[in-house]
């Protein structure tokens with residue numbers, strides 16, 4: 001038998017989540033964010049599954065766009081961080097890409113380059129994330145310079161990113177939005193604004209384009225879930241099996257450092273999945289897993305290739321039992337990646353993008 005670990009990707013769920021984003025924002029166009037290999041799901045497969053639905057895809061850099069173009073994806077693709085060096089503009093032009101522009105040097109490079117057809121540009125404004133973008137005071141001037149070269153630049157939009165759209169406390173989010181609304185009204189500029197949390201929770205912040213990422217993959221980014229976020233469907237199921245069972249006497253330790261000590265005569269299943277596959281080593285004892293569709297808890301530190309689960313309460317579980325690390329069990333039971341992430345003191349984004357090639361992706365539906 002082959003090592004049983006797989007990352008099963010449900011492309012129908014991806015389409016369903018995309019349709020939710022689209023339907024939540026009927027006055028906005030939804031660009032599907034496929035950066036970081038579609039958050040670990042496989043960008044080419046996800047692009048193929050969404051190409052008849054999404055009017056555009058977003059990636060972080062030109063290499064990610066080239067991967068999609070080489071696979072035959074013809075949907076418009078926007079580079080969310082734009083170019084990293086001026087020489088990339090020739091490739092942007094050849095591939096018909098759209099670019100974000102966030103820095104003076106990018107503006108200069110763009111103004112010095114003559115493309116075969118004008119390049120669609122999203123001018124990035126720093127409305128409060130304080131990561132990339134022009135200050136609102138500077139943005140008006142850059143906007144005018146880019147508008148003045150229609151042979152080089154077309155379809156100009158103002159783009160910005162929210163720092164706290166996921167938070168229950170809306171103060172800072174509202175401050176960012178007010179600033180953007182004022183700027184876009186002053187410049188008469190269409191906007192590209194909402195990430196997943198803003199798409200799910202803030203209709204007034206969708207903009208002409210919204211940019212859902214993690215919600216497409218079925219993770220709920222909101223600090224306080226709402227009806228829409230509760231209807232997201234997991235796309236990735238990280239699945240393995242029990243490969244050995246140990247009977248552990250009360251007080252005996254399990255695994256490195258003996259972190260878990262059996263509080264009773266315990267049955268412990270050994271699962272073929274570890275941090276060498278991308279499962280987070282920060283997972284604490286009790287981190288949930290589904291064994292044959294029933295909840296059980298991690299027992300002991302995660303090893304490179306294996307982890308251990310307390311199955312004392314599951315007498316029918318044994319060698320060959322299905323283990324779901326997150327996602328949906330064969331029985332239909334769901335273990336939310338957001339819940340697993342909380343036990344690892346992290347977020348779903350790091351778990352999803354951290355799944356390594358050693359866990360083969362298997363695609364279903366689409």
Ligand SMILES: Cc1ncc(COP(=O)(O)O)c(C=O)c1O
Pocket residue numbers: 033080161194195196197211212213214215221
């Ligand atoms: C500029 C930009 N837009 C959109 C997204 C999508 O965000 P989310 O995955 O929270 O929807 C990201 C992700 O980090 C981003 O950097």
